[in-house]
Amino acid sequence: MRVLHTSDWHVGRTFHGRDLLAEQETVLGGLADLVTDERVDAVVVSGDLYDRAVPSAEAVATCTRVLGRLAEAGARIVITPGNHDSAARLGAFAGFAEAGGLHLRTTAADLHRPVLLADAHGPVALYGIPYLEPEPARHALGMPELRGHSGVLGEAMRRVREDLAGRPEGTRSVVLAHAFVTGGEVSDSERTIAVGGVPHVPDSTFDGVDYVALGHLHGPQVLAENLRYSGSPLAYSFSEARQRKSVWLVEFDAGGLLGVERRELPVPRELASVRGELEDLLVDPAHEPLVDKFLSVELTDRVRPLDAMRRLRERFPHAAHLEWNPEGGTAELRYREAVRGKPDEEVACCFVTDVRGSEPTGTEEALLREALAAVAAEGRR
Numbered sequence: 505m506r507v508l509h510t511s512d513w514h515v516g517r518t519f520h521g522r523d524l525l526a527e528q529e530t531v532l533g534g535l536a537d538l539v540t541d542e543r544v545d546a547v548v549v550s551g552d553l554y555d556r557a558v559p560s561a562e563a564v565a566t567c568t569r570v571l572g573r574l575a576e577a578g579a580r581i582v583i584t585p586g587n588h589d590s591a592a593r594l595g596a597f598a599g600f601a602e603a604g605g606l607h608l609r610t611t612a613a614d615l616h617r618p619v620l621l622a623d624a625h626g627p628v629a630l631y632g633i634p635y636l637e638p639e640p641a642r643h644a645l646g647m648p649e650l651r652g653h654s655g656v657l658g659e660a661m662r663r664v665r666e667d668l669a670g671r672p673e674g675t676r677s678v679v680l681a682h683a684f685v686t687g688g689e690v691s692d693s694e695r696t697i698a699v700g701g702v703p704h705v706p707d708s709t710f711d712g713v714d715y716v717a718l719g720h721l722h723g724p725q726v727l728a729e730n731l732r733y734s735g736s737p738l739a740y741s742f743s744e745a746r747q748r749k750s751v752w753l754v755e756f757d758a759g760g761l762l763g764v765e766r767r768e769l770p771v772p773r774e775l776a777s778v779r780g781e782l783e784d785l786l787v788d789p790a791h792e793p794l795v796d797k798f799l800s801v802e803l804t805d806r807v808r809p810l811d812a813m814r815r816l817r818e819r820f821p822h823a824a825h826l827e828w829n830p831e832g833g834t835a836e837l838r839y840r841e842a843v844r845g846k847p848d849e850e851v852a853c854c855f856v857t858d859v860r861g862s863e864p865t866g867t868e869e870a871l872l873r874e875a876l877a878a879v880a881a882e883g884r885r
Contacts, residue, residue: 505623506543507630507678508535508579509752511550511719512736514588515570516563519740519798520824525566527772531737532570535751538767539577542753546621547579550719550734551586551635551682553594575605582607582619584632586682586719591634609680610634612644616663618677625758628676631664631713633657635682635720654705657683665712676756677713682720685709688733691722692741707731714760723747730761737769742800742825745775773798773822782809786819800825806832 515528539547554563574581583606585591595610602608607619609632618629636657642650650656661679668677684690684703707727710716716731722744724735734751736744749769755762776794778785779802785791799820803812808828816823864872 505621505625505628505676505756506545507628507715507717507754507756508539508542508544508547509550509715509717509732509734509754510535510547510737511682511717511734512552512586512722513549513567514552514555514736514738514740515567516559517555517740522798522822522824524738525562527738529566529570530772531749531769533573534770535570536573536577538751538753539574539579542767544577544579544753545623546619546630547574547581548630548632548678548680548717549581549583550680550717551584552588552719553583553585554589556588557590557593571606580605580607580619580621582609582630582632582680584609584680584682584719585634587635587637589635607632612636612641612660615660616667618667623756625756626674626676627672628678628756629668629671630678631667631680633660633664633679633681636660653683653703654709657681657705657709661709661712668713674758676760678715678717678754679710679713680717680719681710683718684720685718685727685731687727688718688721688725689723691747692743714756715754715764717752717754724750724752724766729764732764738772739775742775742777742798745777776800777802779804781805782812782815786815791819795820797822799823801827803828804831806830 513528513532515525517524535547538544553567571581583594585594591610595608598608598610609615609619611634615631615633618631621628621630636653638650638652638656641656642648645656645659647659650659664679668675683705686704686706710731714730718731718733721733722736722740723733724747725733727733732752735747735749737749737751739745739747739749749771750766751769753765753767755764774797776797777800778791778794781804785801799822801816801823803809803826805828809815813823813826816826
């Protein structure tokens, strides 16, 4: 039995305002070729299929096409919701979808009801644990005394192990879970799940199963041989620029987990960062390799350049993020002390100087005086 472990598709997500649907469909649709080439029996998505609870029509259409390609390639598909998905919406037609090989495990009531597949060695049980927000989950599980992520996930796994114990001897097991397991490394693009207590759960929570397909953290990670994060298929923040996005190909034999191999995914557009003064960035030929990349730019000009992003995009059309950190730093701003007792005109001019790094011109000072005079006149009416 071969299972492809994926997670955190986040279909519909943008990158600093840039639409990524085309890139997402290219990478995710390409998984169908991997299913065919590697003779994959099942593809699992461990949460965050979509980037938001109410995805756009375009995101739903993209996801539908991708799932269709995976099904046509011969894979059964098992999906659980993450903290970005709406479990109710994702599971709305679960009963009908199952007949076509798409298995949606979206409720606490279903987490101990596995998707059962079989190979020459017998059954493989795939349990889908949806993201469990502690407060509603403890009531959905009928155990209001549970506390925090560790409490509700611990109970979920107790029910999984209980069901597994009643299965025929030799049944292999896979658990899909969307959680923050102690020891995992975060990226900038993950939404916190700290609401409801400490977000971490110990890895011992998942003892007793052959393989745990984790979702939530966006970097591929190995916490134990049978406990892994696949990470997101695309980079969703510049903190992920050095990550090699991938999926895990998990193989089982009669004795359980036989092995796990990494399969790297294509990169539709690379990420890069660059630092320097604006004029140098615009003309230096050394930066030519950055032209086709998503770019994070840190400007070091002593004076904040005007219209910097527009000018940057004339050379770097995919510049996505811009910061101004002048060489030598800026003085810490303490406006309460800095403006105390000063006339309005001086306060306004000092503000311009602080945020731009240079004093206002004569024309700008005249405009500030006119604006202040107009405000004062309005106040006397």
